[in-house]
Amino acid sequence: MARTGKVTVVGAGFYGSTTAQRLAEYDIFDEVVLTDIVEGKPEGLALDMNQSRPVEGFETKLTGQTTGPSGEGYEAIAGSSIVVITAGLPRKPGMSRMDLIGVNAKIVRSVTEQVVKHAPDAVLVVVSNPLDEMTALAAKVSGFPSHRVMGQAGMLDTARFSYFVAERLGVPVGSVRTLTLGSHGDTMVPVPSACSVNGEPLADLLPAADIDQLVDRTRNGGAEIVGLLKTGSAYYAPSAAAARMARAVADDSGAIMPVCAWVDGEYDIEGVYLGVEAEIGAVGVRRVVERDLTEDELAGLRAAAEAVRAKQADVASL
Numbered sequence: 001m002a003r004t005g006k007v008t009v010v011g012a013g014f015y016g017s018t019t020a021q022r023l024a025e026y027d028i029f030d031e032v033v034l035t036d037i038v039e040g041k042p043e044g045l046a047l048d049m050n051q052s053r054p055v056e057g058f059e060t061k062l063t064g065q066t067t068g069p070s071g072e073g074y075e076a077i078a079g080s081s082i083v084v085i086t087a088g089l090p091r092k093p094g095m096s097r098m099d100l101i102g103v104n105a106k107i108v109r110s111v112t113e114q115v116v117k118h119a120p121d122a123v124l125v126v127v128s129n130p131l132d133e134m135t136a137l138a139a140k141v142s143g144f145p146s147h148r149v150m151g152q153a154g155m156l157d158t159a160r161f162s163y164f165v166a167e168r169l170g171v172p173v174g175s176v177r178t179l180t181l182g183s184h185g186d187t188m189v190p191v192p193s194a195c196s197v198n199g200e201p202l203a204d205l206l207p208a209a210d211i212d213q214l215v216d217r218t219r220n221g222g223a224e225i226v227g228l229l230k231t232g233s234a235y236y237a238p239s240a241a242a243a244r245m246a247r248a249v250a251d252d253s254g255a256i257m258p259v260c261a262w263v264d265g266e267y268d269i270e271g272v273y274l275g276v277e278a279e280i281g282a283v284g285v286r287r288v289v290e291r292d293l294t295e296d297e298l299a300g301l302r303a304a305a306e307a308v309r310a311k312q313a314d315v316a317s318l
Contacts, residue, residue: 003030003060007246008077008119010111011086012036012064014235015127015242017045019084020062022243024049027058028250033076035065036087042066071114080119081282082246085138087111088128101130105315108134112141123249123284126151126260127242131184135260136273136312146262148284153184154258154275155241160221161190164214169205171197178202179258180218181275181297182304188275189300190215191293248280261285267298269305273312276301 009020012034020034036042046064053059065076077083088104108128115122124142126135126149135151142149157180166173175198182189192211195202202211217224225234248255261278263269266288279286293301 003028005029005082005250006031006033006077006080007082007084007250008033008035008080008122009084009086010035010077010115011088011128012038012042012045013086014232015239016084016086018235018239019086019127019242019246020045021049022239023246024053024060024062025056025058026243026247027060028247029060031061031063033063033065033080035067035073035076037067037069039066067114069110071117074114074118077115078118080122082125082249083115083119083122084125084127084242084246085111085115085134086127086242088134101133101311101315104128104130104134105137108137109141112138116142116144122148123282124149125242125245125249127238129184130311132260132273132275132308133311133315137315139262139273140316146264147286149262150245150278150280150285151184151260151273152238152242152245153260154180154277155245156238157184157188157218157221157275158258159237159241161195161214161218164217165195165197165202165206168210168214169197179277181258181277181301183275183308184260186219187300187304187307188215188219189297189304190218191291191297193294193297194291245280249282249284252282253280254286255280256289259285261288263288263305266290267293267301269302272305272309274301274305274308 009016020032024032034042042064046062049062065073067073088107126138128134131151131153139149161178162176166176177196179191179194263274277289
């Protein structure tokens, strides 16, 4: 197998370290770099993962690097074609994603500045919360073309929705197709017209009230896990989503995925980062993919755009 390129994951918490592990186990990269501000943590995790290579049979090398407040250590990310930004504080029980906005904005701004300095050709995949706002901030700070900055949102929400549907109907998860657009949060927009089980419309299998209940559980999926864990937040499903996005870039696959991308004219929505379907390749977002939506779905998407537009404008000054 040919292995090429370097990918970096910034932030060695549960989310970041699990993302780095998934990327390494794909065995398609020469190197996965994991960074963190906690001294020794990324080095220790990388050493542990490297020692799993003989067991799992992958050759991708993992490099851990502690970084400092003035950018010390970031030279390790030089040449990265993809950078996944997971850095930031996780939610605690009772917190919303928006409660993290001030502190995480400072972190994402600082990280993005270092990415520009050391990996200026990278595609950015942002996963820090609040997701839509942090994606817009990373785009503004980096000055990168909009297609090279995207956020992980719809991949996770859609996966959660699909799992809940499969659980409710007692069917394999592989038989379920769902879709969520809009923001990663309160203005998430389910797309019932795109939801099916074994090709049969979901609306033919479940009453509207049941579907609404599953949508509500999806919208609050992260908070449900935070409440159960008491400390920390979800990372297995989120890391799977982020890693798949990074792989689509590395493979130049053209896979169509629901992500947070720059929308400028599609669906008659102008100039905002928003959860939409997009074709993903080596350049990042090749194009936003428009589908036929019902009037209600389109109205929900446009309302979500206006809600996140205001918040993205506010965060630009943080």
